[in-house]
Amino acid sequence: MSFSLHEHSDTIVALATPQGVGAIAVIRLSGKEALRLTNKVFKGKDLEKQDSHTIHFGTIRDGDKIIDEVLVSLFVxxxxxxxxxxxEISTHGSSYIVNQVIKLLIRNGARPAKPGEFTQRAFLNGQFDLAQAEAVADLIHSDSETSHQAAMHQMRGGFSGEIQKLRAELIHFASMIELELDFGEEDVEFASRDDLRILVEKLLRAVELLIGSFDLGNVIKNGVPTVIAGKPNAGKSTLLNALLNEEKAIVSEIAGTTRDFIEDEINIGGVIFRFIDTAGLRETTDIIESIGVSRTHEKMKTASLILYLFDLTDTDLSEIETDIAKLEDLGVPFVKVANKMDKGNPNLISTLKTNYPDTIFISAGQKENLEALKDRVLELVNLDKFRTGNTIVTNIRHYDSLMKTRDSLLDILQGLEIQITNDFLAMDIRRSLHFLGEITGEITTDDLLENIFRKFCIGK
Known part of the structure; x- marks a missing residue:
């Protein structure tokens, strides 16, 4: 499959609603001939004489054969x-009807749309920039309040506005430097080097802020991988079941029941957490269990958050202190979770409250104090920055371009420091503009577009 910047003048057709049987299905066409092609198979009003944003009842016919009664929406x-x-043709949701209508439209001159081709055309026709186009896909796949808000902010141009502002400020100096090159034999300076340095330092701070927001943006978009770790029988599977409110993991008094990890998603405060129940951490001669323990260690290293769960009835203070020291060395944020608070040793509970006041005390089996645990994990995600309306980077492609922009801006500052010639300075400025332009699509290639839009569903 290949996208071309120049070959998008034909009329495309695709199912815009999910595959399968439903009450209705929507078939979408886009292109210069969309109205004429639909008119050829539609029995009702003459669609080519109707106003935009109107809906018309009629039938879709293959010759004298009626395929379905439909509603046709026009957008001129x-x-x-x-x-x-x-x-957009709204038919009954039968897959047979949908296939018959699409085949009929193809026979009359339409062609099947490629994945993301409707959105690609919107971008190529100037409806929005590339970052906004990518936000359309993010919006479709958003499964939490925060991911929805982030996608909406980007789709409405919030992130693009930030990038375009940065780029516009640098373009002025780029043109001045280029002008100096035209007068290379004369001793003239159209662009103040001190002003350029001040601008680049300002842009660098803005780019650094956007880069720094990616960790939060990635969490918002993809969820927080959260490992539940602890000794066997600490109650990890019970806790996962309690959080999910279903019997997802097998619970048994036999130590080592969980040999591999079990994963599921939970929406807490509008954020998706991917909780991972792991094999209990202990020395074991059981080959299968030891593989599970090894995988637990690997999951802990790559997690964004760890719930360190320990049993208040079966763990002494020295074990807890040893485990906490190991987790601190790991460098991954973790929450100390003391389970079976209803049965625990009062002296141990009192000591923990004194020595580790941030410990969350719960009873997974009785589902007690789980809200306090949810509040703590949500607090560690730190959504304050997002909720204040700041722009958050959620796309790895944008992050990569921002990193390259930062390197280019640093090269400009270094060049100013060592007083490099104008042609090299202009080259570094052009590189910065190039990488910023890649984000919004002002600089693009067919390969880049193909890589982006092929990830979209057909019909969008």
């Missing part, structure tokens, strides 16, 4: 998602 260029003529 440029007042449509793609800025082309767009028709």
């Amino acid at each position: 260029a440029p007042k449509s998602f793609t800025k082309e003529n767009v028709v």
Whole structure:
């Protein structure tokens, strides 16, 4: 599959609603001939004589054969998602009907749309920039309040506005440096080097903030991988079941029941947490269990958060202190969770409250104090920055371009420091502009577009 910047003038068709049987299905066409092609198979009003943003009842016919009664929605260029003529045909949700209608439209001159081709056309026709186009896919796949808000902010141009502002400020100096190159034989300076340094330092601070937001953005978009770790029979599986409110993991008094990790997602405060129940941490001669323990250690290293769970009825203070020291060396944020608070030794509980006041005391079996645990894990995600409306980077491609932009800006500062010639300075400025332009699509290639839009579903 290949996308071309120049070959998008034909009319495309695809199912815009999910595959399968439902009450209705929506078939979408986009292109110059969308109205005419639909008119050829539609029995009702003459669609080519109707206003934009109107809906019309009629039938889709293959010759004299009626395929279905439908509603046809018209969006006349440029007042449509793609800025082309767009028709949406609402049929009954039978897969047979959908296939018959799409095949009929193809026989009459439409072609099947590629994944993401409707959104690609919207981008190519100037409906929005590339970052906004990518946000369309993020919005479709958003499964929490925060991921939805982040996608909406980006789709409405919040992130693009930040990038375009940075780029516009640098373009002025780029043009001044280029002008100096045109007068290379004369001793003239159109761009103050001190002003350029001040601007680059300002841009660098803004880029650093955006780069720094990616960790939070990644959490918002993909969820927080959270490992539940502890000794066998500490109650890890019971805790996972209590958080999920279902019997996801096998619970047994036999130590070492969990040999591999069990994973499921939980929405807490609008954030998706991917909780991972792991094999108990202990020395074992059981080959299968030892593999599970090894995998637990690997999961802990790559987690964003660890719930260190220990049994108040079966763990002494020295064990807890040893485990905490190991977790601190690991460098992954963790929450100390004391289980079976209803049965624990009062002296141990009192000591823990004194020595480790941030410990969360719960009873997984009785589902007691789980809300306090949820509040703590949500607190560690630190959504305050997001909730204040700051721009958050959620896309790895944008992060990569920002990292390259930062390197280019640092090269400009170094060049100013050692007083490099104008042609090299102009080259570094152009590189910075290039990487910023990659984010919004002002600088793009067919390969880049193909890589982005092929990840979209067909029909979007």
